[in-house]
Structures are given as structure tokens and as C-alpha cells.
Amino acid sequence: MDREALRGIRIADFTWVWSGPLATLLLSFLGAEVIKIESRKRLDQTRQGTITTGDSFPDFNASPTFNNANLNKKSVTIDLSRPEGAELAKRIVAASDLVVENMRPGVMDKLGLGYKDLVKVKPDIVMLSASGFGSSGPYREYAGFAPIFAAFGGLAHLTGYEDGEPNTMSGVMDLRVGTASAFALLVALIHRQRTGEGQYIDLSASECVSSLVGAELMEYSMNKRSPFRRGNQDSIMAPHNCYRCKGEDKWVSIAVATDEEWNALCQVMGAPTWCMEEAFSTVYDRWKNRADLDNHMAIWTIGYTHYEVMTLLQNAGVAAMPSFNAEEMLSDPHVKARNLINDVEHPVMGKKVVLNPSWKLSETPATVKRASPLLGEHNDEVFGGLLGMSEGDIKKLEDEKIIY
Amino acid sequence: MAYGPLSGVKVVEYCSLVSGPYCAKLLADLGAEVIKIEAPQGDEARKSGAFLRDEPDPEMSGLFLYLNTNKLGVTLNLDSATGRDTFKDLVAGADILIEDRQPGKLEKLGLNYEVLKQVNPSLIMASITPFGQDGPYRDFKAYGLNTYHASGGGYVLPAASPNADREPIKGGGYIGECDVGSSASVVIMGALYWRNAGGTGQYIDISKQEAEMALERVNIVRYYELGKSPTRYEINRIRDTLLPCRDGGYVMVVLYPEKQWNGIAEAMGNPEWMKDTKFNTQKGRESHFNELRERLREEALNYDTMDLFHRVQSKGTACAPVCSAEQVVESPQSQARNFFVEIEHPKAGKLSYPGQPYQFSKTAPQDNHGAPLLAQHNEEVYGNRLGYSKQDLVKLREAGVI
Numbered sequence: 001m002d003r004e005a006l007r008g009i010r011i012a013d014f015t016w017v018w019s020g021p022l023a024t025l026l027l028s029f030l031g032a033e034v035i036k037i038e039s040r041k042r043l044d045q046t047r048q049g050t051i052t053t054g055d056s057f058p059d060f061n062a063s064p065t066f067n068n069a070n071l072n073k074k075s076v077t078i079d080l081s082r083p084e085g086a087e088l089a090k091r092i093v094a095a096s097d098l099v100v101e102n103m104r105p106g107v108m109d110k111l112g113l114g115y116k117d118l119v120k121v122k123p124d125i126v127m128l129s130a131s132g133f134g135s136s137g138p139y140r141e142y143a144g145f146a147p148i149f150a151a152f153g154g155l156a157h158l159t160g161y162e163d164g165e166p167n168t169m170s171g172v173m174d175l176r177v178g179t180a181s182a183f184a185l186l187v188a189l190i191h192r193q194r195t196g197e198g199q200y201i202d203l204s205a206s207e208c209v210s211s212l213v214g215a216e217l218m219e220y221s222m223n224k225r226s227p228f229r230r231g232n233q234d235s236i237m238a239p240h241n242c243y244r245c246k247g248e249d250k251w252v253s254i255a256v257a258t259d260e261e262w263n264a265l266c267q268v269m270g271a272p273t274w275c276m277e278e279a280f281s282t283v284y285d286r287w288k289n290r291a292d293l294d295n296h297m298a299i300w301t302i303g304y305t306h307y308e309v310m311t312l313l314q315n316a317g318v319a320a321m322p323s324f325n326a327e328e329m330l331s332d333p334h335v336k337a338r339n340l341i342n343d344v345e346h347p348v349m350g351k352k353v354v355l356n357p358s359w360k361l362s363e364t365p366a367t368v369k370r371a372s373p374l375l376g377e378h379n380d381e382v383f384g385g386l387l388g389m390s391e392g393d394i395k396k397l398e399d400e401k402i403i404y
Numbered sequence: 405m406a407y408g409p410l411s412g413v414k415v416v417e418y419c420s421l422v423s424g425p426y427c428a429k430l431l432a433d434l435g436a437e438v439i440k441i442e443a444p445q446g447d448e449a450r451k452s453g454a455f456l457r458d459e460p461d462p463e464m465s466g467l468f469l470y471l472n473t474n475k476l477g478v479t480l481n482l483d484s485a486t487g488r489d490t491f492k493d494l495v496a497g498a499d500i501l502i503e504d505r506q507p508g509k510l511e512k513l514g515l516n517y518e519v520l521k522q523v524n525p526s527l528i529m530a531s532i533t534p535f536g537q538d539g540p541y542r543d544f545k546a547y548g549l550n551t552y553h554a555s556g557g558g559y560v561l562p563a564a565s566p567n568a569d570r571e572p573i574k575g576g577g578y579i580g581e582c583d584v585g586s587s588a589s590v591v592i593m594g595a596l597y598w599r600n601a602g603g604t605g606q607y608i609d610i611s612k613q614e615a616e617m618a619l620e621r622v623n624i625v626r627y628y629e630l631g632k633s634p635t636r637y638e639i640n641r642i643r644d645t646l647l648p649c650r651d652g653g654y655v656m657v658v659l660y661p662e663k664q665w666n667g668i669a670e671a672m673g674n675p676e677w678m679k680d681t682k683f684n685t686q687k688g689r690e691s692h693f694n695e696l697r698e699r700l701r702e703e704a705l706n707y708d709t710m711d712l713f714h715r716v717q718s719k720g721t722a723c724a725p726v727c728s729a730e731q732v733v734e735s736p737q738s739q740a741r742n743f744f745v746e747i748e749h750p751k752a753g754k755l756s757y758p759g760q761p762y763q764f765s766k767t768a769p770q771d772n773h774g775a776p777l778l779a780q781h782n783e784e785v786y787g788n789r790l791g792y793s794k795q796d797l798v799k800l801r802e803a804g805v806i
Contacts, residue, residue, distance in 0.1 A: 005598035022621075030594040045661060050629060055687070064625045115765075128762075132722070137740035143722035147644035151656040152724040154732040158576025160562050166726045167562040168644045168656055169575055171622040179586045179619075184762035186593035187434055191409040191767055193600055199766035206724075207743050207761035210732055212582040214758040215422075217729045218466035219454040221744070221756040226728035227454070231573045232549055232558075235453055240549055242558065242571040249568045249635065253553040255546075319545040323553035323572045325633035326623045337539040340614055353628065355621050358614035359591040360536065362517075363606035364598055366591070 004031025005364040009189070012037060012089070012096040013073065014080075014113070016044040018146065018171060019205060020102035020130055021069040022178030027098075027185065028072035029357040029366040035096070035382055036073045037089055038375065039080065040404050047375070060375055061348045067372040068354055071344065075373035076382045077404055084402045086112045090121050091387050097192075098185055099127040104143065105135035115200040124198035126188040130181050134204030144205055146173035153209025158216055160229040167229075173209065180208040236283065238290040239265075242323050243301035245309060251323040252306040254297065254313065259283065264316040269300050346371040379403060406474045408435025408769035413596065415439070416498040417475070418491075420447045422548065422578045423612060424504040424532050425471040426585030427592070431500075432474035433760060434769055439494060439785055440475040443482075444804065446778045447472075456752050462778065463751040467578070469775045473747060473757060477776025478785045479806050482513055487805045491515055493790050496523050499599075500592060504532045507542050517607040527605040528595045532588055536611030546612070552580040555616035556623055563644060565636040572636060580616050587615040646726070647701055653709030654726040657700075657716060659689055667721025671712070672703050749774025782806050 009032040013024045016038070024034045038044055046069060047060035057063045076092070079085040090113070093099055099118060101108050108114050108129065115127045129135055132144015133152070147168035150156045160167040184201050192198050210217060216227045232253070234240040242251040256262050259282070266275040274280070274296050279289045286293055301309055306322035313320035322328065329335055330353070342356045349371075357366035383389045383403065397403040413436040417428040425440070425447070432438040440447075449471060450462035457464070478494075481487045492515070495501055501520065503510065510516045510531075517529050531537060534546035535554075552558050552574040559572045574580060588610050595606055626634040645657050658664050665686075669678045677699055678684070682692045689696050704712060709725045716723035725731065732738060733756070745759040752774065760769070786792045786806065800806045 003598075003603070005594040005603070008601075026590055027594075030591070049661070049686070050625075064628060065622070068621050068625050133737055134741050134763075137737045139717070139737045142717045143720060144724070145658050145722050147656045147658060148722045148724040151654075151726045152732075152735075152737075154727050154729060155576055155579060156656065156726045157728045159573070159579075160576075161570065161573065164562065165646055165648075166654060167564075168646070169561060169563060172557065172575075172619040175619045175621060176583060176586070179583070179590055180761055182590045183430065183586065183593060184764075186590065186597060187409050188764065188767075190413075190593060190597055190600065193597060194412070197766055199764055201765070202763045204741065204743075204761050206737075207741070207759075210738075210743065210758050211761050212579050212586070213577040214582075215467045215470045216577040217732055217758045218470045218755070220729035220733050222456045222466050222752075223454060223458065224730075225454070226730045227577070229576055232571065234549070236451070237547070240547075242553060242573070244571070251553070251559075251572055253550050253558070255549045257547065314544050317545060319547050319550045321544070321546055321550040321554035323558045324556045325559045325635070326556060326620075326627035327633045329556045329617065330624070330627070334535060334539045334541040334613075335617075338536055338611065338614065340617070353624060355618060355624060358587060358611065358618040360609040360611075361591065361595060361606055362608070363604060364595065366594075 003364045005361070006030040006032040009033065009098065010096040011035065011098045011100060012093045014099065014101035014103065014108070016102065017046060018069060018174035019177040019181070020100060022175045023130070023181035023185070024073065024100055025069055025071060026178060026182040029368070031364065034073040035092055035378070036070060036075045036373065037078055037080070037092065038075060039077050040375065041079050041081065059348065064349065064352060067346060067349065067352055070372035071354060072369050073373055074378035074382060075376055076379050077376035079402055079404045080111050080113065082402055083112065084397070084400070088397065088402060089113060090118065092382065093118050093125065094121040095386055096122065097126065098189065099125055100181065100185065102130040105129065105131050105140045119198070124192055124196060126185060126192060126198045126201070128181055128185050128201040128203060130177060130203040130205060132205050134207060135202045146171055149173050149177060149205040149209045153206040154213050154217060155209050158213060158227060158229050160231070162228065162230045162233070176212060177205040177208045180211070233290065236287060238287040239293055239297050241294050243294070243298045245301050245306040246304055250306050252301055252309040253321050253323055255319045261318050262286065265313065265318045268312050268316045268318070342368050344368060344371040347374060406433055406435050406769050406772050408433070409764055409767040411435035413437070413500070414498045415500045415502065416441065416494050417502050419502055419504040419532065421449050422471060422581035423584040423588070424502050425449065426582045427532070427588040428475065428502055429471050429473060430585065430589045433772070438475040440472060440477050440776065441480050441491070441494070442477060442778060444479045444806070450778070469749060469752055469755070470757060472775035474772055475776055476781040476785055477778065478782050479779040481805050482515070484803065484805050486800065486803065488513055488515060490786070490790070490805065492520070492523050495520050495527060497789070498524065499526070499528060499596065501527060501529045502532065502588070502592070503529070507533055507537045521605065525605060526599060528592060528599060528608070529605070530588055530592050530608040530610055532584060532610045532612065534612050536614065537609045548578060548581045549574055551612040551616060554613045555580070556620050557616055560623065560634050560636050562636055567637050568635065583619055584610070584612045584615040587618065645697060645700065647704035649707055649709040649712055650705050651708045655704065655709055655712050655716070656724050656726060658722045660686060662686065664721050665689070667719035668716055670719050671715040671721070675703060745772060747772045747774050750777055779806065
């Protein structure tokens with residue numbers, strides 16, 4: 001069985017860095033053919049160096065970061081800043097269903113690759129432009145990376161300790177934007193499927209973040225108040241926090257919603273006398289006195305490993321899970337049983353561990369098929385095969401550094 | 405319902421709280437017809453604040469109002485055989501069913517995919533659960549806090565902590581839960597496309613832990629690069645740097661790649677200390693990060709938040725103010741883009757709601773309506789669409805089925 005939901009869908013992918021590539025990555029998991037259009041002249045930042053340590057990679061074909069964001073894709077190299085390069089890219093667009101780009105608003109237009117140009121070569125094309133602030137409004141030309149969307153979209157203000165500074169989290173923001181982009185593209189594709197009509201989609205990364213914290217934004221709309229960050233706390237539940245366990249920097253999250261769960265938790269802890277105190281007798285009392293409650297809880301959890309607390313409490317019907325680190329995720333029995341970890345063979349880096357798609361579809365499985373492409377790895381296949389260019393023509397464009 | 409690119413797509417949602425409802429909301433806001441089934445006592449989200457005017461009324465929860473725009477709402481008690489038959493009638497006319505019950509729960513009710521497939525062979529059914537439909541944690545209980553931490557997302561937060569003295573935390577608000585809904589929306593659309601292209605219906609198993617873990621794809625790369633697990637301290641510093649400003653606000657700047665650093669230096673008037681060899685390379689900035697941050701923080705205190713934001717951005721480099729809900733709503737950018745939309749609700753009245761982050765050129769959604777009151781559309785759905793008679797409806801109500 002070799003069925004894929006998006007088989008036959010081709011994407012001309014002009015994206016780079018993280019959020020754009022992750023959008024097309026998700027669609028590639030579902031079977032779309034993604035042709036990444038890049039160039040030596042404009043190397044994807046993630047081919048060059050790592051944000052983790054600030055180091056540069058020895059070779060732009062040896063980036064595990066790039067590999068993770070560009071699995072399954074094909075790579076062609078075109079210098080888009082030359083008119084002949086833009087023309088060549090248009091020929092790929094003419095053979096594609098979707099175009100995705102995340103350059104700053106206006107750049108694609110300048111290259112002659114704006115929606116109005118592309119619709120001439122492919123009338124039913126669906127094109128999505130993703131940018132930090134959207135392609136209209138006073139900040140449309142402003143630059144954005146993940147922490148910028150997190151800050152501007154309203155999430156950073158809400159993340160952090162109650163007595164601490166706001167926090168922008170990490171690269172997760174990019175995948176959030178990539179996910180919303182993939183959704184919008186599929187919606188437009190479904191519309192095209194039904195009506196034959198393509199269209200242009202303008203996506204704002206900051207607004208993607210705002211949508212995800214929409215309930216918090218409602219508080220201002222409703223009551224003219226802005227909610228604040230509050231660590232792990234909930235507005236109703238307590239206990240609702242991470243508690244230190246045996247070992248170095250090991251923590252377990254515990255959340256209790258009902259009296260039934262609370263009683264079960266007390267039983268597991270051996271029904272200590274503090275559990276019976278008036279201060280913890282109702283849901284609201286526990287919430288009101290959550291700081292004291294947390295102190296008591298931590299004295300109990302420190303005697304066990306996080307896995308032990310998980311097992312003891314889950315067996316009693318109480319929600320408890322370790323706060324896993326990356327190493328624990330990779331070796332966790334459940335993650336293994338769910339087949340979430342995969343390794344792919346990369347021609348330069350060798351075997352690399354990557355995450356499988358997180359969806360399990362019964363008829364059209366989402367899959368990692370191969371490692372990320374080397375720079376220009378698919379030039380011959382795409383220019384020769386898809387566009388039917390002769391070897392001579394390709395050679396000529398290579399010599400002129402149009403294919404570069 | 406709203407009009408939009410998904411007009412004509414029929415969805416049944418049997419979910420509560422955040423993940424499933426957010427997923428179905430994304431579809432409803434783009435024109436899909438979503439029938440939300442609630443148990444007679446209502447979605448748990450109705451009990452969660454903040455409430456309009458701080459009135460703890462189940463029709464006034466901001467969480468519920470936001471997550472359920474543009475849906476039709478019906479009540480149904482699946483503990484009764486009649487309720488289960490009605491559920492099947494609803495599913496028979498749907499393209500998509502989204503449900504979030506514990507694994508095995510629908511099977512016990514005789515409403516699992518194998519059964520529903522008989523009723524509707526082209527049904528796409530998505531189950532959203534904490535740990536998925538199999539594996540050792542399948543039956544574990546988990547709230548949003550627990551799946552967030554079980555995904556590895558919490559261990560690295562707050563990013564750039566000074567040490568490991570304090571607990572890891574989750575992302576703000578309901579971010580993790582909404583992430584799950586967002587992830588589910590992609591795969592459901594993929595399945596719908598395939599079905600409409602000549603494929604069949606299918607079953608989709610979505611684990612919240614995995615959906616959230618997928619966002620931390622980078623974590624694994626970092627693990628191998630560092631040779632140890634990334635933590636909330638020691639790493640991830642050069643990328644996000646928070647600077648308090650003179651007026652008490654914050655801006656976020658990004659010190660990578662080189663172009664960014666140069667723009668920030670220029671925006672701050674190229675102070676002498678920035679030329680120091682300790683700071684003028686990426687590696688140098690990483691190894692002297694603490695000193696660098698202190699210097700930058702001193703420098704930033706010469707500016708007000710919005711001033712510094714515009715200064716850095718005017719150099720073509722990235723920067724943003726850290727915005728509260730008020731600042732997001734009032735921002736000239738949100739306003740110019742009409743990101744917030746006014747929606748009328750029978751009880752909450754007209755309120756401004758966060759809209760959609762994507763603007764479609766040909767199929768701009770229109771005619772938004774508010775979240776359903778509990779049981780608001782029982783007659784419309786059961787009477788008009790399923791063709792139940794008035795007497796049937798009375799009987800169902802008396803029997804506590806709806």
C-alpha cells in the first residue's frame with residue numbers, strides 16, 4: 001500500500017529559515033512533492049550555522065538543523081535576482097499547485113515573482129506569503145523571527161513566572177506558524193478542488209500566535225484587563241504545578257481538578273495530616289492556598305523519581321507526567337511504542353535521528369521518506385525531467401550562474 | 405454559519421475544553437458547518453474564566469466564546485440508547501467527526517470508527533487524546549499541563565533561565581492545547597482533500613503529547629549538537645534577548661545572524677563597547693553572553709519601548725515590543741489589518757474577537773456569529789436537519805436525551 005493524501009500535489013517552495021520550511025515539511029509528510037528553490041547566492045540560514053552554539057557548519061550540506069526542517073524535499077538552485085533566474089522559477093511554478101514564500105513583503109514582487117506575475121503562468125495557483133507582521137499595515141516591512149512573533153503576538157507576556165520576566169520560548173514558534181500556514185494552504189487547495197479557483201493568502205506570523213492565545217486576548221475585549229503570566233498555575237485547579245523529584249533537575253507535573261482526584265492523591269501520599277487541613281478541603285480552598293499546597297507536595301515528590309510519581313498517581317487516577325528532557329523523550333517506552341522516532345540516512349552526515357510526523361492516519365500514512373536534499377541535488381531531475389530542458393540548456397544556465 | 409472557503413463541509417464536534425474545540429473553530433471560522441455536541445451539562449470550558457463582566461455565567465466564558473464561534477450547538481446524552489442513535493444520525497450526514505473522549509470510551513458506547521464507518525463510509529474521524537489510541541500511556545489521565553510537560557516543551561522553559569533552581573513551566577495561556585487543535589486541523593484537511601480526490605474516509609489518531617512534541621522538533625537537533633539534553637539555562641541565549649526599557653516595557657531583540665547584531669548596534673548609535681573583540685563575533689557574543697546582556701540592558705534603558713522597537717526595525721533588523729493583551733488589541737498593526745472582528749452573541753452581546761491570521765484573496769470569510777448557547781440549535785438541527793418531529797423533540801427532552 002502506497003497511498004498518500006497529497007500525492008500529485010507539487011509545491012514551488014521559496015521559503016527559508018524555519019517557519020516557511022516547516023509549513024512545506026508538514027505537507028510533504030502528507031505526500032506533496034516539494035521543490036525547494038534556493039541558491040548558493042542566497043543560502044538558507046539553517047544550512048550555514050547553528051543557533052544552539054553560534055557555530056558555523058563546515059559544509060552547507062551538513063546541517064542537522066536544515067535536515068530537520070527540509071526532510072522529503074527536493075532542491076534546485078536558481079539565482080532569483082537575475083531575470084533569467086526568475087523566468088526559470090516561473091516555469092517550476094507553472095508546473096506546480098502551490099507556491100509558498102516567507103521573504104519580506106514586497107521582495108517577491110520585486111523579483112517578478114509576485115502573485116500577479118505567477119497567476120499569469122498558472123491561473124489557478126494558490127500562493128501563500130508568510131511574514132512576521134503580515135503584508136499590509138504600518139509594520140508590514142518589519143523583520144520578524146520566532147521570538148519576535150512570540151513577543152508581538154501576545155504569548156511572551158503570558159509565559160514565565162509570575163514574579164519573573166516575559167519569555168519567548170524557543171523555535172517552537174516557527175512550527176506554530178508553519179502549522180497555520182499548512183492549514184491555510186490546504187483550505188485553499190480544497191476550495192480549488194471544488195471550484196477550480198486559486199487564490200493568494202497573506203499570513204501574519206504574529207497573528208498566528210495571537211490566534212493561539214485568543215482566549216487571553218478576549219479578557220481585554222470583555223473586561224479591559226490584560227492577563228499576566230503565572231508559571232504553571234491554572235485559574236481553577238490546584239495542585240497544578242511541577243514538583244521536584246529525586247535526581248538532578250528532575251520534575252513531575254501534577255494536576256488535580258476534582259475532590260475525587262484530590263482524595264486519591266492524598267491516599268497515595270499516605271494520607272498525611274496536612275491533607276486533612278481545612279485550608280485544603282475544597283477545590284477553591286486548595287486553589288486559594290496553592291502556595292502552601294505546593295510546598296507540601298514538593299516534600300513528598302522529592303522522595304521519588306518522576307517516573308515513580310507518574311506510576312503511583314496514574315494508577316490512582318491522578319494526572320501526573322514527568323517534565324521530560326530530550327534524552328528522556330528519545331528513550332521513553334511510550335514514545336518508542338508509538339514509533340515517533342526515526343532515523344534517516346543523509347549522504348553527508350550519515351544516520352540522523354528525526355521525529356516522525358505526529359499524525360496516525362489509517363489510509364494515507366504520513367511519512368518521512370528521505371533526508372533533506374543537498375544543495376541543488378535535484379537540478380537535473382527538475383530542470384531536465386519536469387521542465388524537459390536539454391542537457392545543453394542546463395549546462396548553459398549553469399555556466400551563466402543562473403542555475404547556481 | 406460563516407461563509408468561507410470551507411462552506412459546504414460538514415463537521416460534527418464531540419469535544420470539550422480547548423484542543424478539539426479550537427480545531428473545529430478553525431474550520432467553522434472558514435465556513436464549515438460545525439455541529440457541536442455537548443453533554444446536557446455543557447462543555448467544561450463554560451466553567452472557565454475569564455467571564456464577561458466577571459459574571460460566572462456558562463454563556464459568558466471568554467474561553468468558551470472564543471473557541472466556539474460560528475458553530476451550531478446541540479445537547480445530547482450518549483448514556484441513553486436513543487442518544488446514541490441520534491449521534492449516528494448526526495454522523496451519517498457529516499464529512500468529518502472530531503472527538504476527544506478517552507480511548508475506548510466510544511467503543512463502549514458502540515460508536516467507534518468501525519461502527520460509524522458502516523453508517524457513513526466516507527467519514528473522516530479524528531480522535532484527539534492525551535497519548536493516542538495505543539501504547540503504554542494510552543489510558544493515562546492528563547490535563548493540558550501534563551501533556552505540555554510530557555512533550556518536552558516545558559523542560560526548556562523559561563528559556564535563558566539563570567540556573568535550574570526553579571521549576572520548568574508551560575507556555576502561557578492555553579497555547580499547548582491550541583497547538584494540538586492547530587496540528588489536527590492540518591491532517592484533517594489533508595484527509596478531506598484525498599477523500600474528495602477519489603479516496604475514502606479514514607480514521608486519524610492524534611496524540612496531544614506527539615502534536616506538542618512535534619513543535620519541539622528542534623530539541624532533538626540541539627540534543628545531538630550539545631551531546632546532552634537542552635535545558636532552560638545555559639543555552640538558547642544569543643537568539644532571544646529580552647531588554648527592559650526606560651518606560652517599564654520590554655523589547656525582544658535577536659542577536660543572530662551577524663546582520664541582526666549590526667542593526668542593533670546601529671540603532672543604539674554604535675556605542676564604543678560593541679566594537680570590543682569580545683562582542684564582535686557570533687562566537688564571542690555567545691561566550692561572553694552574560695556580560696553582553698548586561699551591557700545591552702544598560703543601553704536599552706536609554707530608550708522607551710516603542711522608540712527602540714522602531715529604531716531597530718528601521719535598520720532592517722528584527723525587534724518587537726512584548727505586548728500584553730491590551731497592546732495586541734490596540735496595536736496599529738492589528739487595527740490596520742482588521743485582525744479583530746466584532747461578533748454578536750445572544751447573551752454576551754457584541755464583542756471584539758481575535759480573527760484569522762490568514763487573509764484569503766478570493767474567499768474572505770463573512771457573516772460570523774457567536775458561540776452557541778447551550779442547546780441553542782437543538783430544534784434547528786434535530787428538527788430541520790434530521791427531520792425529527794416536534795413530539796420526538798419533546799420526548800427526547802423529557803427523557804433527558806437532549
